[in-house]
Amino acid sequence: MTKIKMSNQHENGGGNGNEFVERRRASLERYLNRTAQHPVLVVDPDFREFLESDVELPKATNTSALSGAGVMRLFNKVGETVNKITYKMDETDPWFEDKLIHIESLETQLRKLHTNVENMVIYRRELANLTNGVSRSAAMLSACEDHNSLSKALSHLADTEEKVEALHLEQANTDFFILCELLKDYLGLLSAVRDAFHERTKLFQHWHHAQQMLAKKRETKTKYELACRTDKLDQAATEVLEWEAKVERGQENFDKISKMIKMEMERFEKCRIKDFKAMFIKYLENHLEHQAQLVKYWENFLPAAESIA
Amino acid sequence: MTKIKMSNQHENGGGNGNEFVERRRASLERYLNRTAQHPVLVVDPDFREFLESDVELPKATNTSALSGAGVMRLFNKVGETVNKITYKMDETDPWFEDKLIHIESLETQLRKLHTNVENMVIYRRELANLTNGVSRSAAMLSACEDHNSLSKALSHLADTEEKVEALHLEQANTDFFILCELLKDYLGLLSAVRDAFHERTKLFQHWHHAQQMLAKKRETKTKYELACRTDKLDQAATEVLEWEAKVERGQENFDKISKMIKMEMERFEKCRIKDFKAMFIKYLENHLEHQAQLVKYWENFLPAAESIA
Numbered sequence: 001m002t003k004i005k006m007s008n009q010h011e012n013g014g015g016n017g018n019e020f021v022e023r024r025r026a027s028l029e030r031y032l033n034r035t036a037q038h039p040v041l042v043v044d045p046d047f048r049e050f051l052e053s054d055v056e057l058p059k060a061t062n063t064s065a066l067s068g069a070g071v072m073r074l075f076n077k078v079g080e081t082v083n084k085i086t087y088k089m090d091e092t093d094p095w096f097e098d099k100l101i102h103i104e105s106l107e108t109q110l111r112k113l114h115t116n117v118e119n120m121v122i123y124r125r126e127l128a129n130l131t132n133g134v135s136r137s138a139a140m141l142s143a144c145e146d147h148n149s150l151s152k153a154l155s156h157l158a159d160t161e162e163k164v165e166a167l168h169l170e171q172a173n174t175d176f177f178i179l180c181e182l183l184k185d186y187l188g189l190l191s192a193v194r195d196a197f198h199e200r201t202k203l204f205q206h207w208h209h210a211q212q213m214l215a216k217k218r219e220t221k222t223k224y225e226l227a228c229r230t231d232k233l234d235q236a237a238t239e240v241l242e243w244e245a246k247v248e249r250g251q252e253n254f255d256k257i258s259k260m261i262k263m264e265m266e267r268f269e270k271c272r273i274k275d276f277k278a279m280f281i282k283y284l285e286n287h288l289e290h291q292a293q294l295v296k297y298w299e300n301f302l303p304a305a306e307s308i309a
Numbered sequence: 310m311t312k313i314k315m316s317n318q319h320e321n322g323g324g325n326g327n328e329f330v331e332r333r334r335a336s337l338e339r340y341l342n343r344t345a346q347h348p349v350l351v352v353d354p355d356f357r358e359f360l361e362s363d364v365e366l367p368k369a370t371n372t373s374a375l376s377g378a379g380v381m382r383l384f385n386k387v388g389e390t391v392n393k394i395t396y397k398m399d400e401t402d403p404w405f406e407d408k409l410i411h412i413e414s415l416e417t418q419l420r421k422l423h424t425n426v427e428n429m430v431i432y433r434r435e436l437a438n439l440t441n442g443v444s445r446s447a448a449m450l451s452a453c454e455d456h457n458s459l460s461k462a463l464s465h466l467a468d469t470e471e472k473v474e475a476l477h478l479e480q481a482n483t484d485f486f487i488l489c490e491l492l493k494d495y496l497g498l499l500s501a502v503r504d505a506f507h508e509r510t511k512l513f514q515h516w517h518h519a520q521q522m523l524a525k526k527r528e529t530k531t532k533y534e535l536a537c538r539t540d541k542l543d544q545a546a547t548e549v550l551e552w553e554a555k556v557e558r559g560q561e562n563f564d565k566i567s568k569m570i571k572m573e574m575e576r577f578e579k580c581r582i583k584d585f586k587a588m589f590i591k592y593l594e595n596h597l598e599h600q601a602q603l604v605k606y607w608e609n610f611l612p613a614a615e616s617i618a
Contacts, residue, residue, distance in 0.1 A: 141419060273618075280614035284607050298593050299597065309582075
């Protein structure tokens with residue numbers, strides 16, 4: 001996903017170009033950190049080379065032709081091909097069935113939460129803008145207020161609302177960069193988990209295809225044996241051996257991916273819990289800090305209000 | 310203004326009927342309190358009768374025919390009549406000129422502040438709705454989360470966001486009923502002050518009109534004297550006396566309203582400063598209370614986040 005060049009940044013950034021770039025930068029940083037935390041990927045030579053490379057990165061000229069619609073067409077094509085070779089797999093291990101149901105329901109609920117948090121961020125930003133309007137009009141009212149201490153209090157209100165505006169923006173950023181972006185990352189990761197489960201289904205199908213082919217080849221060999229067709233028997237025996245090896249490799253691959261997925265899922269679950277815990281604590285700390293700051297702002301305003309005479 | 314029956318409450322209430330009624334009730338309560346605080350109006354027999362009346366108030370059947378457009382037509386008509394008899398008054402007292410400029414600029418800035426605060430209230434209410442969405446989706450995510458302590462933390466997040474939602478609504482109400490409605494009342498009061506100033510201008514015009522008439526009547530009397538028209542002289546002398554009395558009454562009325570306005574303005578300014586001071590302090594106390602409450606909510610959430618394992 002990190003390779004897809006965004007064709008329309010405003011659609012995705014929800015703001016100006018700078019905001020989009022900052023959002024993208026933070027997202028790529030998290031991607032690199034995740035990769036570096038994985039025991040296999042961290043020793044991957046390509047990853048190391050990318051991190052240690054001193055030369056400037058080449059421009060992504062090949063991807064520039066990929067429009068949003070083009071990417072979707074590509075995805076749909078891949079999807080169709082996959083669908084054609086997909087048939088109902090007889091699951092032998094209930095662990096996978098349970099896990100997939102869990103992953104899919106988590107994804108559905110995470111997506112809803114993500115949308116709701118995103119909307120909250122948009123409205124908090126808008127609230128900050130409106131608070132700025134209140135601050136500006138309080139300042140203007142203060143300027144044309146004859147009564148000295150009331151004018152001072154209005155000017156103090158203007159200052160306070162300006163600080164509150166900045167805090168609303170910070171709160172929006174906390175909601176966005178801490179909560180919203182983690183949810184977005186996990187939506188991507190859960191989708192990658194589903195992809196891994198799908199790969200296992202494909203390997204199961206390859207293995208079963210090999211079994212069917214082996215059965216056919218054995219039938220052919222038996223037929224030649226009964227017909228005493230020694231001229232064809234050698235070829236048939238070789239093919240049986242070939243498909244026996246394929247079946248064996250197919251089963252090996254399937255067992256290997258099943259084991260690997262269980263192992264990786266264990267790691268993924270640990271990371272997920274750890275990430276959510278860290279997110280919650282950081283989110284809380286930020287909000288507590290903002291609230292404390294707000295209390296201070298309003299408290300500072302109190303003397304100005306009380307000295308109106 | 311309190312007599313105008315609203316033809317379309319949704320247009321003015323911005324919400325459902327109950328909200329409109331509550332807003333109107335609070336507005337009328339403030340109107341009665343203001344009236345009761347005025348040294349002259351508090352002893353007014355109509356006001357006392359209204360307050361002490363035991364019988365049910367009659368239905369406002371006469372006003373039901375006043376549509377919004379009808380009211381506007383009425384206002385425009387009155388406006389035209391006033392404009393016709395208005396001409397530039399030579400102000401003899403700079404106090405009135407300065408005061409009117411001040412009142413008008415205050416009104417302009419108050420109106421801007423009022424609009425901005427009103428918009429802020431709308432967005433804070435919307436933010437509360439969106440927070441409710443976050444709460445609900447966090448609760449649903451919690452329900453399908455297998456990991457026990459993470460599920461508990463998500464459920465705690467849902468509870469916290471629900472409380473935050475209620476607090477956002479309370480903050481919106483603070484902004485609205487304390488800040489926004491005071492501004493609205495003062496927009497009405499400043500407009501009443503301008504009306505009083507306008508009444509003074511009208512009395513000035515009546516007085517000058519009487520002076521002009523007296524000059525004419527004296528001219529007529531002199532003409533009759535020179536022409537020895539004793540038959541008309543008595544009538545002319547009576548009219549001169551009449552207009553002399555009218556001039557005197559005109560000047561008296563003008564002096565009285567000028568003095569009264571200065572006295573009332575002094576009272577109005579004192580009330581204004583007192584009201585704004587009381588508003589600021591109540592507003593601050595409310596906001597401080599809300600912020601302290603929010604800090605408590607987030608602090609209560611902290612143990613749930615820390616016990617994720």
